[in-house]
Amino acid sequence: xxxxxxxxxxxxxxxxxxxxxxxxxxxxxxxxxxxxxxxxxxxxxxxxxxxxxxxxxxxxxxxxxxxxxxxxxxxxxxxxxxxxxxxxxxxxxxxxxxxxxxxxxxxxxxxxxxxxxxxxxxxxxxxxxxxxxxxxxxxxxxxxxxxxxxxxxxxxxxxxxxxxxxxxxxxxxxxxxxxxxxxxxxxxxxxxxxxxxxxx
Amino acid sequence: xxxxxxxxxxxxxxxxxxxxxxxxxxxxxxxxxxxxxxxxxxxxxxxxxxxxxxxxxxxxxxxxxxxxxxxxxxxxxxxxxxxxxxxxxxxxxxxxxxxxxxxxxxxxxxxxxxxxxxxxxxxxxxxxxxxxxxxxxxxxxxxxxxxxxxxxxxxxxxxxxxxxxxxxxxxxxxxxxxxxxxxxxxxxxxxxxxxxxxxxxx
Numbered sequence: 001x002x003x004x005x006x007x008x009x010x011x012x013x014x015x016x017x018x019x020x021x022x023x024x025x026x027x028x029x030x031x032x033x034x035x036x037x038x039x040x041x042x043x044x045x046x047x048x049x050x051x052x053x054x055x056x057x058x059x060x061x062x063x064x065x066x067x068x069x070x071x072x073x074x075x076x077x078x079x080x081x082x083x084x085x086x087x088x089x090x091x092x093x094x095x096x097x098x099x100x101x102x103x104x105x106x107x108x109x110x111x112x113x114x115x116x117x118x119x120x121x122x123x124x125x126x127x128x129x130x131x132x133x134x135x136x137x138x139x140x141x142x143x144x145x146x147x148x149x150x151x152x153x154x155x156x157x158x159x160x161x162x163x164x165x166x167x168x169x170x171x172x173x174x175x176x177x178x179x180x181x182x183x184x185x186x187x188x189x190x191x192x193x194x195x196x197x198x199x200x
Numbered sequence: 201x202x203x204x205x206x207x208x209x210x211x212x213x214x215x216x217x218x219x220x221x222x223x224x225x226x227x228x229x230x231x232x233x234x235x236x237x238x239x240x241x242x243x244x245x246x247x248x249x250x251x252x253x254x255x256x257x258x259x260x261x262x263x264x265x266x267x268x269x270x271x272x273x274x275x276x277x278x279x280x281x282x283x284x285x286x287x288x289x290x291x292x293x294x295x296x297x298x299x300x301x302x303x304x305x306x307x308x309x310x311x312x313x314x315x316x317x318x319x320x321x322x323x324x325x326x327x328x329x330x331x332x333x334x335x336x337x338x339x340x341x342x343x344x345x346x347x348x349x350x351x352x353x354x355x356x357x358x359x360x361x362x363x364x365x366x367x368x369x370x371x372x373x374x375x376x377x378x379x380x381x382x383x384x385x386x387x388x389x390x391x392x393x394x395x396x397x398x399x400x401x402x
Binding site: 019020021024025028029032 | 309310375378379380382383386387388
């Protein structure tokens with residue numbers, strides 16, 4: 001880190017290079033979130049390993065189709081959001097507004113698709129209280145959905161502040177931090193999709 | 201911090217705030233640290249009283265000081281109080297007071313998250329202790345709350361639910377506090393203080 005530079009007398013100020021204070025906080029917060037989802041994944045595999053049949057008798061495997069489409073949407077939102085941040089850093093404000101705006105729209109569609117799938121599954125009789133198959137599914141996708149909503153709120157605030165010209169190519173900590181969080185939410189979903197829908 | 205608030209070059213001279221408002225809204229690490237210690241020591245006393253009841257029940261055989269259910273509630277809440285409301289936050293109290301001083305920082309990295317972490321603790325304590333007054337009494341499966349004993353089948357009351365809610369809030373509080381301490385130590389050390397030159401207690 002920069003500690004070496006300080007030790008050798010190159011830096012006149014307290015440690016300010018490297019990761020900024022805000023990003024360090026976000027990275028550590030994401031670490032705590034990784035632990036949270038790690039617990040959920042561990043619980044899922046434990047329950048699944050203990051079960052006689054997975055999915056249990058009378059419950060059919062989740063359809064991977066809609067989930068796959070939503071996965072693509074979320075990955076796409078990560079890419080356009082990143083393009084938006086690159087735009088902001090290079091002074092291209094239009095690219096920022098379009099990129100982050102598109103990321104917000106795609107994330108909202110994701111949440112809508114998720115809600116649609118939840119209601120469909122509940123009508124088919126897959127409930128959180130009926131089987132462990134249902135409860136693991138709803139708790140994991142529900143936790144993830146709550147994180148997506150939190151990420152969307154952060155991105156919406158970042159977009160609004162950008163619209164108000166609150167950020168410059170040099171000062172955009174909030175955009176960086178919320179986009180990092182958004183990428184984290186994307187990555188978690190890829191793993192969730194892989195084990196909940198695809199892994200048979 | 202208080203003197204800064206009184207004489208500020210930009211805003212002129214302010215009237216000093218009422219001490220209660222000042223303490224309730226402060227983001228100063230020393231005041232927050234002191235309040236951490238006050239809260240946790242108060243909870244230690246509460247936990248101690250619960251332990252006293254438990255031990256009094258056990259003082260001689262066939263004692264009927266408390267009922268079986270109450271006994272389970274008291275030892276569960278005694279352990280939960282001592283662990284989640286005393287041992288875990290008391291370290292944050294000392295750390296809040298001394299860590300910025302030891303590394304030469306002017307405050308914690310996120311003073312407002314620091315205040316949030318502090319004030320979540322009495323909220324969580326209120327939720328946990330309020331479970332004594334709901335139907336079925338407070339949590340009574342021991343502080344580990346292992347299922348199936350803590351599950352709905354064996355403890356149908358809402359005490360366990362309130363207990364879980366309280367512990368979750370305390371978890372948010374200590375995650376916030378932990379991030380705060382780590383970021384403070386990583387980014388706010390005094391010039392020349394490398395990681396290896398830090399005081400040994402940081």
